[in-house]
Amino acid sequence: MRAVQVAPVLDNPGFERYTGTIEGIADGWSTWQDPTAVSEFSVVNAPVAEGSRAQRVSGSNLPSYGAVDVYQAYDVLANVSYTVTGKFLIEELDNAKVQLYVDYYDINGDSIKVSAVDYWQTTDGYIELKHEGFTPSNTAYMRVYAVLRGITEGSSGSFYIDDMHVERTSNDLIPKMISNKLPSGVVLPTTEQLWYEGYKAFDEDPATAWKSQNNSGNMLEYNFETGAVVTSYSVRAVSAESAPKYWSFQAYGPNGWYNLHQGSATDWQPGMVKTFSFDNRSANKNYRLYVSQANGGAYYEIAEVEMKGYYAKPEKPWGVNLAKVGDGYVILNWKPINGVQGYNIYQGTEKINNAPITSTTYTIGGLTNLTTYPYQISAVNLAGESVKSDIVQAVPYAESAIPAMTSNTTPYGSLKFSHFTPGHDGFHAFDRDPGTYWETTVDASNKAQSVEYTFPQQYLIKGVTITPVMSSSGPRVIYFARNGPSGMGTFHNLTITDWQAGVPKTIIFPVAQTAETYRIVMYPQLNDLSMKISELEFIGQPK
Structure with missing residues (x-):
């Protein structure tokens, strides 16, 4: 929650409105002073820079770096250029200075950056002080101040402030x-x-x-x-x-x-x-x-x-995928969005990158194998941060739960396939050799192909990784099933149309499954009658 109420525009910037709600302070403005200082505030009819009124600020007995000021909070966007101006008539200074002071705050009300324009001399009339700068990336609002600042113990002075403005720089x-x-x-x-x-x-x-x-x-x-x-x-x-x-x-x-x-x-x-x-x-x-x-x-x-x-803020990132999953690490990629400065990576609710990522690929290491990690991507530009992408679940793992198979039954477990081409038996998808592959044969009347593996005991499986030989040889529609008390039951399905030759895709199940036998039913891409799968890995461990 924000610590103060803020407005999207500066209220009463010319100090023209004064109803006496706070004695001596123009409506919409607030005051602050060092506890040991003596202050006097008044709304005056002369001298003025614009309109018919101005705000006078006077202080004495200021400690070193102590202050007496008027201020107002202003709602702003992050990573945006703003110009703050105010017209000051400096009446008296005794070991003191006048400041146009800007303080940037995050959503929790914590100060994250300050900027000040100092003036050390009295003036014959009104002068304009100006601050220009970019708001920090986590800015929620700013406060603008007209300040009398002490330099040594017992400092004093007075000034008039009029025509204070905050404007967004347009490029x-x-x-x-x-x-x-x-x-x-x-x-x-x-x-x-x-x-x-x-x-x-x-x-x-x-x-x-x-x-x-x-x-x-x-x-x-x-x-x-x-x-x-x-x-x-x-x-x-x-x-x-x-x-x-x-x-x-x-x-x-x-x-x-x-x-x-x-x-x-x-x-x-x-x-x-x-x-x-x-x-x-x-x-x-x-x-x-x-x-x-x-x-x-x-x-x-x-x-x-x-x-x-x-x-405006960027659109929600899309096309977020697990580019690769390995031993203690995962690699994410996503579709680029034009007009952005970069991207943020979230693991759960925690942002894990320090500065926006300018590429569309990101490697996350130091992870615990077989642990499920949720990831989201956001895009960032000068207007702020986009809505986060849909969640992608990732499970790093060292090796497949299925051993490197040398036949359909060795070294252990058993494989069953609906079809295969001679020389490209089904176990080649599980032999951990990217140079071999399982090739299906299908007649035009029945395109569905299935592969089934039975473990020697119950296994907890969280997902699979599939690597096609060619972009056209990956499955288009995939159904996942496992055996249970009522027989084989489907628990997940999806459609994939963006395969790349030799590039694995990792599919994490919405809910981890426990069973001895798992079955994958696959349909080829449109206008194709067969599939070629180089590697098929199960992510999990014995129950």
């Missing part, structure tokens, strides 16, 4: 494009002329431009790979005639395209840049400039378009 969200698809995102012009492709409006070179083929409702669209909240855009003209006269800036939402801004202009000059801002709080992936008419030319020509704002 161009589109990278420098070198084609309509590189380095990221997709540029989609309705039409374009040779040598004047759509991406040249996003290449950060005012000497190049996008040029349409006609003057009848052309669009220049950019598709982000991660949802973005665009709050302003700018357009650089090439000439007055080819610049847009009537246009709309649009976003694609759940109900289709809608206008964020509509504009018209006839005063363009060569190289002129016009910037437009609007209130947008929705994250979208697709934005476009829809130009309905140029100023007089036979086509539109735009040198540069910028879209400013901030990225």
Whole structure:
């Protein structure tokens, strides 16, 4: 739980509202002082920087590094650039200084970073102090302070504070494009002329431009790979005639395209840049400039378009798999997500990486064999952290519970197979030799194939690892069964279509099973009648 109540906007930033709820303190603001200090607070009508009121802060008998201040908490995002400004009139300083002070807090209310802008002299009028910086990765909110800080014992001073603001820094969200698809995102012009492709409006070179083929409702669209909240855009003209006269800036939402801004202009000059801002709080992936008419030319020509704002949090990672399971370690991999800084790895509820992982593969060592570990992946960008992926269970193990078989019955246990090709008997899937394999033979009327192994006693089995010879020779649909009091019963099934040649897949059962006999029923990939399995390993131990 947070230690304080916070707001998404700074309340009463100009200190204009004062109802006397706290004597001498403008509404929405709080105070703090060192226990030994003597303080005086008042809301005054003069001198002011903006509006009709300002906040005066006075303190005496300050200890070394002691303080008297006013502050307010402000809700912010992590890993985002913010600018904090305040206008100060410093009336008196005696071995003291004035600070614009920013304190960053995590969700538990613990301070994680502080920044201060110091001023050591009195002023004839108001001056602006400014702090710029990125919020730490685990920031939940910040406090902004106007502080009188003691330097030596018995320090004193007074100042006025007015017009305090916190603003999120807005940057161009589109990278420098070198084609309509590189380095990221997709540029989609309705039409374009040779040598004047759509991406040249996003290449950060005012000497190049996008040029349409006609003057009848052309669009220049950019598709982000991660949802973005665009709050302003700018357009650089090439000439007055080819610049847009009537246009709309649009976003694609759940109900289709809608206008964020509509504009018209006839005063363009060569190289002129016009910037437009609007209130947008929705994250979208697709934005476009829809130009309905140029100023007089036979086509539109735009040198540069910028879209400013901030990225939304990344989408939930997907395609998380066990790339490999071994003796005391597991390797995870997952599908990449564009527009992210990296990924976090969670073992249960604990994040196990110090900094975001920039690759899509991660090895975790030091694990206890035959212990089940739950893993999840999250993605991170400047807006924060995504929802965690679905849980993937992993069980490291040193070797298969089934010994290296030299026949269907040796060294122990017994194997049964529905079909096999001569020379590629079933036990070759259990001989721990990647150069041999079990190959099935199937007629078109019955594609199901089964393999069954009976242990000499009950075994606790947590999963299996299957290695196909080719990507097309791995099973598509798999059913797992074991013998019980009522005979053979199915306890798990799944479909796999992304096999790779010689790459094992580890399948962990939702619930570990105990039995003597286990059966795997497999169906080949669509349009294939046989399967080739290089290795099949059981993960478990005697009960």
